Amino acid sequence: MSKKGIFFTLGLGMFAFVILSLSIVASRHFGSYDDRFIEMIAFNRMSDLDMSLQDSIRELFREDSGISIGVAQSQAMFDQHLPLDMTELNLSMGLFNEYVVSNDRNIKLNLSEVRKSLPLWIKPSNIVYSQNLSQRSITIMPSEMNIAGYSITVNLEGPQNITSCVKASAAGAYNLSIDIIASNGTSCGMAWSADITQYNNISANGISVATISGGGIKVSTSGTNATVSSKVSLQGVGEEIPTVYLPENIIGISLSALELYKNSTAKLA
Amino acid sequence: MKRGQIFSIDMMLAIVLVTIVIGSSVYFFTNTEEDFMGYLQMVKTGDDITAILEKDGTIDGLSSIGIKAELNALLPVNYEMRLRINTTAYPEPIIIETESQMKDKSFIASGKRFFVFEHDNAMHTGSIQYEVWPR
Numbered sequence: 560m561s562k563k564g565i566f567f568t569l570g571l572g573m574f575a576f577v578i579l580s581l582s583i584v585a586s587r588h589f590g591s592y593d594d595r596f597i598e599m600i601a602f603n604r605m606s607d608l609d610m611s612l613q614d615s616i617r618e619l620f621r622e623d624s625g626i627s628i629g630v631a632q633s634q635a636m637f638d639q640h641l642p643l644d645m646t647e648l649n650l651s652m653g654l655f656n657e658y659v660v661s662n663d664r665n666i667k668l669n670l671s672e673v674r675k676s677l678p679l680w681i682k683p684s685n686i687v688y689s690q691n692l693s694q695r696s697i698t699i700m701p702s703e704m705n706i707a708g709y710s711i712t713v714n715l716e717g718p719q720n721i722t723s724c725v726k727a728s729a730a731g732a733y734n735l736s737i738d739i740i741a742s743n744g745t746s747c748g749m750a751w752s753a754d755i756t757q758y759n760n761i762s763a764n765g766i767s768v769a770t771i772s773g774g775g776i777k778v779s780t781s782g783t784n785a786t787v788s789s790k791v792s793l794q795g796v797g798e799e800i801p802t803v804y805l806p807e808n809i810i811g812i813s814l815s816a817l818e819l820y821k822n823s824t825a826k827l828a
Numbered sequence: 829m830k831r832g833q834i835f836s837i838d839m840m841l842a843i844v845l846v847t848i849v850i851g852s853s854v855y856f857f858t859n860t861e862e863d864f865m866g867y868l869q870m871v872k873t874g875d876d877i878t879a880i881l882e883k884d885g886t887i888d889g890l891s892s893i894g895i896k897a898e899l900n901a902l903l904p905v906n907y908e909m910r911l912r913i914n915t916t917a918y919p920e921p922i923i924i925e926t927e928s929q930m931k932d933k934s935f936i937a938s939g940k941r942f943f944v945f946e947h948d949n950a951m952h953t954g955s956i957q958y959e960v961w962p963r
Contacts, residue, residue: 578849596864600871604939607875611882611941615953618944622951651944651951658916658953659942 601817609823612659612666612810616825619655620805623647624677628803628828633707633793635681635801635828637688641713641766641780641787642695649674667811679827680804684793688803696779699791704774706755707792708734711768711776716784719743721763729757734792737761737768739785803828870907870937874960877902877909878941887956888945890917896924906963915954917947927963936961 620626625643629636656668672678678689685702699709721739724747731754738748739761747763755776760769765783770776778787793801808822877899881887886898895911903909903926910925930936937960944953 592864596867600868600937603868603871603875607879607939607941611879611943615942615944619951622944622946654916654951655944655953658955662914662942662955663940 613825619651623651630828633796635791637789641785669809682802698777700775705794707794709776710736710790712788713739714786715741721745721747725762727760729754739763867935870960874958878956882943910959912957917952
């Protein structure tokens, strides 16, 4: 009988211990749930704010950059005037930056690189399409040799005729097509299998399109105004449609009280 | 009373006690989770509505009447909402609300969006701050 009493007491004690443990677990769970909820709300707010900043920057780019971007299967296309006038974009980006930072001290926008050379990143290939305003040029530069070829068409805005046409080519395995077209339809250009790591060049009427070391290509003008259409064919991306972004980390949001930080950029196409 | 009867009553009491403990725990957690999801839903509702107002061009007109009409059409019946729109186009903020009084001690979801828009042939920047609370 005394043994039964001991077992009964032990059983009751274990039952009480289980109930107590469950209560502690439940209490801790509830506490962490509360913290997680606050984080979840904060993260949602941060994400929505970030999306609105990305949308705004994309809108400013579309309105004021003077560059139109297109993407297709393993290709990225850019159209722009050369030289590019970035006055409008610089002004609107500057005002936007000023407004946002003065309205929300948790946000930092790093638009200096954008306002200087407007680098556009083709992902996933990491190819940069950028401007050099002082040299009146456009450069397309891959970070590795993942280019299948370039197709560059330059439509001259001033001259009626092609007055000079200089060609230099190095044979290889990449598709290269360059055309400089005057307003009367005459042109200077060619399409060939080139070695884009070597020097290739087509020049006419003050416009020069030349390959540069590292597999890049540069379109520059010494004064003639033109419209430049560039098509970059990518290698090693299969049937993937590339995306074009502004440089990484141009948007920074920090909620230091909650130790939440987010860096992002704007997708343009 | 026989020992068997005492054992049965004791067992029934134990079952009732355990059921009450487990039942109240489940009730407590379910309700808490529903509240949290409801709060999150309020935040998402606020952001979705401000995003729609911005994307469909309603905000660009900066007309209080037009924005309020669209807000009333979009806002679920169980919520109230207040918008404060600041822009570089006008020095004064535009305040639009479906109800001026907030309920005491109720959860208020709030957030902010930035936007750009064309007004008088120039690009302007603005921000919308929203507050959503249950009706």
